[in-house]
Amino acid sequence: xxxxxxxxxxxxxxxxxxxxxxxxxxxxxxxxxxxxxxxxxxxxxxxxxxxxxxxxxxxxxxxxxxxxxxxxxxxxxxxxxxxxxxxxxxxxxxxxxxxxxxxxxxxxxxxxxxxxxxxxxxxxxxxxxxxxxxxxxxxxxxxxxxxxxxxxxxxxxxxxxxxxxxxxxxxxxxxxxxxxxxxxxxxxxxxxxxxxxxxxxxxxxxxxxxxxxxxxxxxxxxxxxxxxxxxxxxxxxxxxxxxxxxxxxxxxxxxxxxxxxxxxxxxxxxxxxxxxxxxxxxxxxxxxxxxxxxxxxxxxxxxxxxxxxxxxxxxxxxxxxxxxxxxxxxxxxxxxxxxxxxxxxxxxxxxxxxxxxxxxxxxxxxxxxxxxxxxxxxxxxxxxxxxxxxxxxxxxxxxxxxxxxxxxxx
Ligand SMILES: Nc1nc2c(c(=O)[nH]1)N[C@H]1C(S)=C(S)[C@@H](COP(=O)(O)OP(=O)(O)OC[C@H]3O[C@@H](n4cnc5c(N)ncnc54)[C@H](O)[C@@H]3O)O[C@H]1N2
Ligand code: MOO
Numbered sequence: 001x002x003x004x005x006x007x008x009x010x011x012x013x014x015x016x017x018x019x020x021x022x023x024x025x026x027x028x029x030x031x032x033x034x035x036x037x038x039x040x041x042x043x044x045x046x047x048x049x050x051x052x053x054x055x056x057x058x059x060x061x062x063x064x065x066x067x068x069x070x071x072x073x074x075x076x077x078x079x080x081x082x083x084x085x086x087x088x089x090x091x092x093x094x095x096x097x098x099x100x101x102x103x104x105x106x107x108x109x110x111x112x113x114x115x116x117x118x119x120x121x122x123x124x125x126x127x128x129x130x131x132x133x134x135x136x137x138x139x140x141x142x143x144x145x146x147x148x149x150x151x152x153x154x155x156x157x158x159x160x161x162x163x164x165x166x167x168x169x170x171x172x173x174x175x176x177x178x179x180x181x182x183x184x185x186x187x188x189x190x191x192x193x194x195x196x197x198x199x200x201x202x203x204x205x206x207x208x209x210x211x212x213x214x215x216x217x218x219x220x221x222x223x224x225x226x227x228x229x230x231x232x233x234x235x236x237x238x239x240x241x242x243x244x245x246x247x248x249x250x251x252x253x254x255x256x257x258x259x260x261x262x263x264x265x266x267x268x269x270x271x272x273x274x275x276x277x278x279x280x281x282x283x284x285x286x287x288x289x290x291x292x293x294x295x296x297x298x299x300x301x302x303x304x305x306x307x308x309x310x311x312x313x314x315x316x317x318x319x320x321x322x323x324x325x326x327x328x329x330x331x332x333x334x335x336x337x338x339x340x341x342x343x344x345x346x347x348x349x350x351x352x353x354x355x356x357x358x359x360x361x362x363x364x365x366x367x368x369x370x371x372x373x374x375x376x377x378x379x380x381x382x383x384x385x386x387x388x389x390x391x392x393x394x395x396x397x398x399x400x401x402x403x404x405x406x407x408x409x410x
Pocket of ligand 1: 307
């Protein structure tokens with residue numbers, strides 16, 4: 001890097017203050033009734049109690065023979081007086097010295113208290129010989145052993161993952177009240193930007209931020225809408241922002257929030273609603289716009305790709321999760337030792353892209369190479385973002401840092 005860049009510290013809003021300000025302006029999206037098939041990834045907005053017992057009736061845990069344990073003896077032939085398959089409504093009952101063939105999940109007939117698995121019997125025509133002496137309760141699944149009718153199984157605020165979706169289906173619940181997954185419009189601004197796949201003319205670069213941010217939106221658990229690239233004139237930006245806002249719970253733009261003559265986004269956003277601009281004490285990601293337009297929250301992120309990506313992690317992802325109704329706004333974190341010395345600008349919290357390796361005394365963090373705000377490659381190998389506090393301008397190898405995890409570290 002090595003460029004001189006003077007920011008008056010008095011102009012910087014401390015990162016923690018900005019984060020608090022952003023989150024305090026956001027609340028979970030209004031709950032909606034949703035079909036269970038659409039509910040995965042949203043957050044439950046009601047307590048759900050079981051309408052009935054699960055399982056609803058006592059049933060067999062094995063394919064085998066249903067008996068009354070106290071009336072049978074191992075080694076003595078039993079008469080097989082019928083068969084019960086899963087789903088059967090007819091349930092023939094064995095008398096003393098009798099057995100009924102039964103399948104896994106089939107309802108237990110009256111009087112039966114044990115199932116002998118088919119592997120532990122000898123089948124001889126209409127008779128069966130048990131090779132073990134069954135005990136009452138063996139291989140029987142009692143009614144309500146999983147869930148009792150009326151029991152609250154899932155409470156409001158619970159994110160609906162695979163297990164929760166399966167549990168709701170098992171309870172027979174077809175619709176649930178959820179905070180919906182936020183619809184997030186993602187919009188890149190800049191005259192120099194060309195869609196990937198198209199050739200570049202002099203001065204142009206391929207647009208990457210809307211792809212990057214949309215993918216981050218998906219990874220945060222929300223639904224992204226990528227918008228066409230907007231060019232840097234007021235009318236076009238205004239039209240583009242309006243269009244994007246129409247269907248969005250949240251708008252994320254990139255570019256046009258710094259000091260350049262064509263950095264119009266922040267001006268247009270401010271004209272359109274209650275959006276203000278800040279220089280946040282963080283690196284990368286100092287210039288930030290945030291506010292609401294017609295009640296829809298809007299983030300104007302800086303255009304440098306790493307700045308946009310890190311800003312998303314630090315500000316937008318927690319915001320999305322707040323809108324989702326989640327409590328876990330932040331990434332998991334761990335403490336690591338720096339494998340190398342690092343530098344950090346004055347008065348700013350730095351977020352260094354690091355790889356993590358297990359060392360003898362815990363985790364070791366190494367930077368992913370050059371850390372410039374335009375060097376998106378630094379994100380590619382990153383396991384996490386190492387946070388360097390605002391009051392430090394350098395840290396030595398071996399010092400401890402907090403690392404916000406971008407990937408799951410086993
Ligand atoms: N005189 C000053 N110049 C700059 C300052 C400053 O305080 N004073 N801040 C710098 C910082 S820090 C950042 S971060 C950037 C933020 O710039 P903008 O948000 O105005 O973004 P742009 O100027 O539009 O673009 C910056 C950079 O990123 C590239 N870019 C933009 N959008 C995309 C995209 N969708 N895909 C790929 N690359 C993109 C753009 O071409 C520029 O190279 O300002 C510094 N300057
Ligand atoms: O703050 Mo900018 O985000 O350095 O690159």
